[in-house]
Amino acid sequence: MFVPAIKGQGTEEQQKKWLPLAYKFQIIGCYAQTELGHGSNVQGLETTATFDPMTDEFVIHSPTLTSSKWWPGGLGKASTHAVVYARLITEGKDYGIHGFIVQLRSLEDHSPLPGVTLGDIGGKFGSGAYNSMDNGVLRFDHVRIPRDQMLMRLSQVTREGKYVQSDVPKQLLYGTMVYVRQSIVADASKALSRAVCIAVRYSAIRKQFGSQDGGPETQVLNYRTQQSRLFPLLASAYAFRFVGDWLNWLYTDVTQKLEVKDYSTLQEAHACTAGLKAVTTSATADAIEECRKLCGGHGYLNSSGLPELFAVYVPACTYEGDNVVLLLQVARILMKTVSQLTSGKQPVGTMAYMGKVQHLMQSKCAVKTAEDWLNPAFIQEAFEARALRMAVNCAQNIGQASNQEEGFYERSPDLLEAAVAHIQLIIVTKFIEKVHQDIPGHGVKEQLQNLCNVYALYTLHKHLGDFLATGSLTPKQGALANEQLGKLYAQVRPNAVALVDAFNYTDHYLGSVLGRYDGNVYPALYEEAWKDPLNETVVPEGYHEYLRPLLKQQLKLSRL
């Protein structure tokens, strides 16, 4: 994040100076924004950067305990430099949060520079999976940096100390986070596809119950409950891959527009990166845990690869923006869009469907049979109607409040659900668009169509309350969707293993004895067990100190 921050907020000159050093690992940088007291609320950060015109320097300082930088990855032990986000103060006025390049450690002996206190913040969730990352703590005691180490693409401070705001939106300060959020969506698909690959392959070899006359037991992958839990996750892995590909296109397009000072899609980029990051990471974290449970007891072994995957993945729901905070950002933009509908201003991009407000507010879903749910037009319209009606309902309720902000606060739980509905519509839309494309490979398109329908109808089934409460569907149509879902599972089953083999993960990358490509799980589990350090001695350490005295004492007591 050190590099994209300099690329996005540094001048050409600053990029020429600092990026080659970073690329060649002549310096190691981190992104020091979050503090002990503030993470979500960036504008609440307390670290100060006060301009000293006498020396043409900024004085970086941590005025309070809560202003200590806290969490930045790589900060504790590895980084020599940081992009530090601090309150810019010049001529006695606070201009809010800006980025500054600050050297933290000597390039000679890696010792912290004068006025810099830093270290690691300690162990984190799980069996230490994330402990390979030195998330750090950092405090400044009046550390001086040259004025030209303020990232000056978005705004400047002159030699005399005058603050100058460039003619670019100040939100570009948040650009690095937008960049990482869009990459996290693609990474959600990677993490989810790993978990699903393990769970599908293991479910195909695991047999339990159902033996007839001594014959083989039933593959657990054949149980309807296993399919109804697992196949929506398989479909989600593909869904997140395709929406992640689209989001990368959107991000690239926005970045190109920014180059020519076209800021028209900045809001769309923010809403989509924030919302898709929130929805895909929450779903993926839940799905990895579900995949662990789908593997029964063996899923709880470290050798399954699932506990570590979960422990490493779950902070994705928090880092790069807490998911609730990000969804509320989407909700704000939805409310702004709804308020503009009466002005005649046509919504664009992923909000364009809201322009069909007259139709969608009164449309009746035309589904009459289970098979009708295989028609993408019916799915698309049902999801559009649900999302729009939820947004309009929120806007109407907010409108009844004494003031907008109070109304937004009071209705924030409903707004959260409206934001999720809008983002799920985007995911479904992009999946439908993907399967409408020419897709090479014999039968591949049909399989992806099945998965697209599984993702859409599973999501509809899971959020049926929204669809019924907004009148977007009738209970009968909801039941028909569930009926069609069961038929789709039967169509996915024969290709389930092929659909996870298609991720083409090596056994090494998968890191799971349950997900081995050859399915030879039981010998691998047994072999792995003996590698456990506890098995280095046949009689366990502690026997003589603890077990033997206890056993002897109990034996003596039993003879009394």
Ligand SMILES: CCCCCCCC/C=C\CCCCCCCCC/C=C/C(=O)SCCNC(=O)CCNC(=O)[C@H](O)C(C)(C)COP(=O)(O)OP(=O)(O)OC[C@H]1O[C@@H](n2cnc3c(N)ncnc32)[C@H](O)[C@@H]1OP(=O)(O)O
């Ligand atoms: C076996 C192991 C295997 C493991 C396998 C899986 C591995 C895991 C998966 C992947 C691995 C790799 C993943 C990638 C690496 C990830 C590393 C993560 C490191 C983490 C880094 C961080 O966390 S950095 C810090 C992140 N912090 C945040 O995100 C803070 C969140 N808060 C904010 O963004 C802002 O405070 C907030 C937007 C909430 C509020 O802004 P504010 O200005 O205070 O107020 P507001 O009025 O809401 O907004 C004003 C105005 O600006 C618009 N706006 C806001 N944000 C943006 C933006 N980003 N872009 C554009 N516009 C923005 C907003 O809409 C408002 O507009 P108007 O209404 O005024 O028009």
Ligand SMILES: Cc1cc2nc3c(=O)[nH]c(=O)nc-3n(C[C@H](O)[C@H](O)[C@H](O)COP(=O)(O)OP(=O)(O)OC[C@H]3O[C@@H](n4cnc5c(N)ncnc54)[C@H](O)[C@@H]3O)c2cc1C
């Ligand atoms: C593994 C990991 C790596 C990280 N790496 C970095 C890094 O490299 N650089 C960096 O700068 N930071 C980093 N962070 C910090 C991270 O960005 C923050 O933790 C994250 O932005 C969440 O902010 P917070 O901790 O202040 O959460 P809080 O905002 O304090 O969240 C606490 C609760 O409050 C709720 N909440 C907060 N505000 C509102 C609101 N307005 N309305 C409703 N509910 C609200 C949240 O939803 C949440 O439930 C990292 C964090 C982790 C876990």
